[in-house]
Amino acid sequence: MKVRLENLTKKFEEVVAVNNAGIEFEEGKLTGLLGPSGCGKSTMLYLIAGLFKATSGKIFFDDEDVTKMQPEKRGIGLVFQNYALYPHMTAEQNIMFPLLNLKVSKKEAKERARKMAELVHIDELLNRKPGQMSGGQQQRVAIARALVKEPRILLLDEPLSNLDARLRLEMREEIKRIQRETGVTTIFVTHDQEEAMSISDQIVIMRAGFLQQIATPREMYDNPVNEFVAKFLGNPPINLLHASVTAGKIDVGGFEIDAGKLENMDILVGIRPEVFKIDAKSTVQVEIQAFEYFGRETLLFVVFGDDMARVLIDSDFPCEKGETVGLALKNRDMLFFDSEGLRIYV
Numbered sequence: 207m208k209v210r211l212e213n214l215t216k217k218f219e220e221v222v223a224v225n226n227a228g229i230e231f232e233e234g235k236l237t238g239l240l241g242p243s244g245c246g247k248s249t250m251l252y253l254i255a256g257l258f259k260a261t262s263g264k265i266f267f268d269d270e271d272v273t274k275m276q277p278e279k280r281g282i283g284l285v286f287q288n289y290a291l292y293p294h295m296t297a298e299q300n301i302m303f304p305l306l307n308l309k310v311s312k313k314e315a316k317e318r319a320r321k322m323a324e325l326v327h328i329d330e331l332l333n334r335k336p337g338q339m340s341g342g343q344q345q346r347v348a349i350a351r352a353l354v355k356e357p358r359i360l361l362l363d364e365p366l367s368n369l370d371a372r373l374r375l376e377m378r379e380e381i382k383r384i385q386r387e388t389g390v391t392t393i394f395v396t397h398d399q400e401e402a403m404s405i406s407d408q409i410v411i412m413r414a415g416f417l418q419q420i421a422t423p424r425e426m427y428d429n430p431v432n433e434f435v436a437k438f439l440g441n442p443p444i445n446l447l448h449a450s451v452t453a454g455k456i457d458v459g460g461f462e463i464d465a466g467k468l469e470n471m472d473i474l475v476g477i478r479p480e481v482f483k484i485d486a487k488s489t490v491q492v493e494i495q496a497f498e499y500f501g502r503e504t505l506l507f508v509v510f511g512d513d514m515a516r517v518l519i520d521s522d523f524p525c526e527k528g529e530t531v532g533l534a535l536k537n538r539d540m541l542f543f544d545s546e547g548l549r550i551y552v
């Protein structure tokens with residue numbers, strides 16, 4: 207089922223947590239809802255779930271206006287960051303709970319709980335209580351509990367935040383697999399750009415209550431609408447280098463770029479660290495100020511025009527602090543931003 211927000215606003219007194227949002231969450235897809243802490247992600251999720259009442263605007267599930275519908279009628283499965291399992295119940299009882307609430311027979315509830323447990327790979331653990339399971343296993347139980355009612359939409363609010371780094375990687379692949387197998391329309395809230403990039407079909411990025419961009423991970427990375435989105439995606443982050451346009455040319459650290467019809471102005475040039483390459487013959491020579499070795503790749507910090515730039519290269523290239531190297535650009539577009547951080551297209 208498709209979820210559509212129309213001019214959706216939620217105010218908490220003077221705080222506008224969600225500001226006039228118009229968004230379509232695609233049917234059967236996994237949408238990553240991404241943005242820094244406090245930007246309104248959870249609020250948007252709880253508006254969709256019906257736990258918060260909208261201040262204004264509308265929410266549609268397909269063509270049905272659900273803005274005023276009671277939460278329990280919406281057919282939502284919700285998973286929280288802290289799992290929120292009942293500690294005195296076994297995994298099986300936790301998963302069955304929503305069904306017993308709906309007056310499904312005990313026999314059928316048990317059957318459906320077992321199916322869900324198989325889907326999330328915890329069928330061996332059904333007799334354990336939450337305290338006897340790892341964080342990842344508890345999160346699987348929470349996902350099974352959310353899915354057992356066969357919801358129309360699965361909403362996950364930072365479900366991996368309490369897990370350690372390795373388990374997070376494993377669980378995000380699991381969530382992707384479970385989403386694919388069930389085909390349920392899913393909204394996955396995270397503040398972690400890499401997490402959103404890795405599992406989403408579509409990313410929605412927010413800032414201070416405002417929608418910034420909706421796009422596939424690749425489109426958003428390659429073609430951000432503004433400096434905020436460009437900076438939010440990618441690690442190591444994009445370089446934003448000061449440059450000016452003079453007489454139809456942009457000079458950025460010695461590279462000269464055709465400025466098209468741009469008038470004389472100061473701009474920021476966005477260059478992703480991996481877009482640079484080492485080229486001994488280049489006319490642009492820079493000094494390595496420092497470097498970080500990551501194994502497969504090495505990150506160089508170099509003085510570039512008036513800025514320090516990050517340059518990501520293959521570790522095959524031996525480098526030393528203080529050494530001077532030639533820099534070239536791979537054949538990829540650079541991004542230009544004005545002083546307000548808005549994208550300029552040349």
Ligand SMILES: Nc1ncnc2c1ncn2[C@@H]1O[C@H](COP(=O)(O)OP(=O)(O)O)[C@@H](O)[C@H]1O
Binds near residue numbers: 218241245249
């Ligand atoms: N129940 C509430 N009462 C008052 N303010 C709230 C409430 N919930 C959220 N807020 C405020 O709304 C804004 C968005 O919060 P939230 O949706 O939780 O952000 P996120 O999930 O992106 O971290 C924040 O400024 C937060 O303080």
Ligand SMILES: [Mg+2]
Binds near residue numbers: 247249
């Ligand atoms: Mg939140």
